[in-house]
Amino acid sequence: MESTLELHLDDTMKNPAIIGVLCTDQQGHILGCRGSLSDEHGGVVSVLARQVASLTKDPTDSPTVCLESDSGNILVRAHGTITVAVHKMSS
Amino acid sequence: MGCCYSRENENTEQDPDVYKPLIPHPNPDSKPLNSTEWSSGSVPSARTDEQALLTSILFKTALNIIDVSAADSQGMEQHEYMDKARQYSVKLALLSNSLSQKKPLPLPSLTSQPHQVLASDLVPYSDVQQVSKMAAYAYSAISQIKVDAKEELVVQFAIP
Helix, strand or coil: CCHHHHHHHHHHHHCCCEEEEEEEECCCCEEEEEECCCHHHHHHHHHHHHHHHHHCCCCCCCCEEEEEECCEEEEEEEECCEEEEEEECCC | CCCCCCCCCCCCCCCHHHHCCCCCCCCCCCCCCCCCCCCCCCCCHHHHHHHHHHHHHHHHHHHHCCCCCCCCCCCCCHHHHHHHHHHHHHHHHHHHHHHHHHCCCCCCCCCCCHHHHHHCCCCCHHHHHHHHHHHHHHHHHHCCCCCCCCCCCCCCCCCC
């Protein structure tokens, strides 16, 4: 049943600028990860997404967190009950 | 102000001077502050009980009060004070050697050149849109993971 998700993660990694992708649920349990993002990042990613939701009053609006560094940007975004993080090299 | 470190069972073969209190307890057998005598003969018994209770409360409070003005000015000599200070600092140095290994790890740094990262271009909006599309797609992929009920969970046992 998870093959659709696995396929989606693999497709995402085909993009040359993307070096890592991670998908977790609201408790930080990893649903799938590739590349530079792995199991140990699940907790932090889910908590970041949950905290950032309190920045906006609109409950349907989910902000995107961007962690910028020398080695690319990590973008974290929640959608419904899952959180997705993408590690992308800055072009 | 709280206590940073304390231990119950100290070994007593160490120098007992270390544990001697700096301010000796003034008048451990003192009466309560305003020691009034109540003649218990003429008052009713309920009144006496209440007053006995009050007296005991007063007595307990007085035991815990350190009356600084009444303490006799038996200060420490300069050399005694320096000795004690030296003793304490030696002990602290010994302890800090063993405790220093428990320092919390510093936060990892994302970059050694923060001004360069801050001055560089913003994250392109196309990237943000790409990520939100990815999240939506992943959410729909996850919703395919569900319980596939093939049989009844609860069955009746037929007794022939």
